Amino acid sequence: MRDVLCVPLDEKTELVFAADCSGGIGLKQHDVVQVPYDVVGYYGARVALMELMSIGAIPKAFIMQNFVSDDVWGALISGIEQAMRELQLSLPIVGSSESNMPLMQSAVGFVVAGTVTIDRKKIGVTPYDACWAVVGEPLVGEDVMKRKNRVLPLSLFRELLQLDGVYEIVPIGSKGIYYEWKLVCGDRPIHCSLPLHASAGPATCVLISYDRKQESLLRSIAQTLFYPIVNKL
Structure with missing residues (x-):
């Protein structure tokens, strides 16, 4: 959903x-x-x-x-x-x-x-063996203004939309990363260095699925806003 x-x-x-x-x-x-x-x-x-x-x-x-x-x-x-x-x-x-x-x-x-x-239409098109990451950090309220450099820029969001090998992009909202992960991946485990239940307010970060071959390029584009997800199958 x-x-x-x-x-x-x-x-x-x-x-x-x-x-x-x-x-x-x-x-x-x-x-x-x-x-x-x-x-x-x-x-x-x-x-x-x-x-x-x-x-x-x-x-x-x-x-x-x-x-x-x-x-x-x-x-x-x-x-x-x-x-x-x-x-x-x-x-x-x-x-x-x-x-x-x-x-x-x-x-x-x-x-x-x-x-x-x-x-x-890019809903439910991620292969089971795809890689996952969060781009940006979950922020809400005054933190959005105080830490603008940790918010996913719209220019970067647009670049992700156009990048071959990115299967799906899921904006994170007030219910946090874990909530969106559960909707997309069900009970698969998730390990990420970001707080999984923190509100991302005005979609300050996104969850992405991608082809493993594109990880180096994604890291170079997103730089310090790239947070890989490890899901142990």
Whole structure:
């Protein structure tokens, strides 16, 4: 199971949706993490786009639900567009703002719609003898801002998408590495130097499966963000 919804369009193509949300993060008095709204928009868009693109889908449109105020719409859009630029995308954006009821904390919803052809869909395509690794580190809240150099850059994510020999890419979210590993690999054991149950917040890292022959290249590309997984069969 992956964090996307796939709806058949015809025999060869599926409509794909990916979503993320942000709460208590912004510049309202009661927000838990205080950051500008372009940052909120950037990281929310980042998660939704990564989820959709990781299965081989092509993004077509972006939808935002803004529960903060009309005043922050422009800043949120600015952050979303920054994420798109880093992924070399240009998508139409539509959305709505809650302007009737003021909330005490910030809240924003993000949805990406796209399409994927069934022959290019990257779910459940990893050979049993493939190698696994985590790229990036699990970070959440203020640590995302304090340790930006340990967050998987979108430019590197895009490079991984295009690299031959990378079978699947699974963005890690708030439930941590072990949760995503269990969904993909079941009860196979996992050994990694990273904390397996720590939240990765806005997909600060990804789980990847790959051909062993590509490990040297992957290490050279990801450098210190590459954390191999040892699974004893």
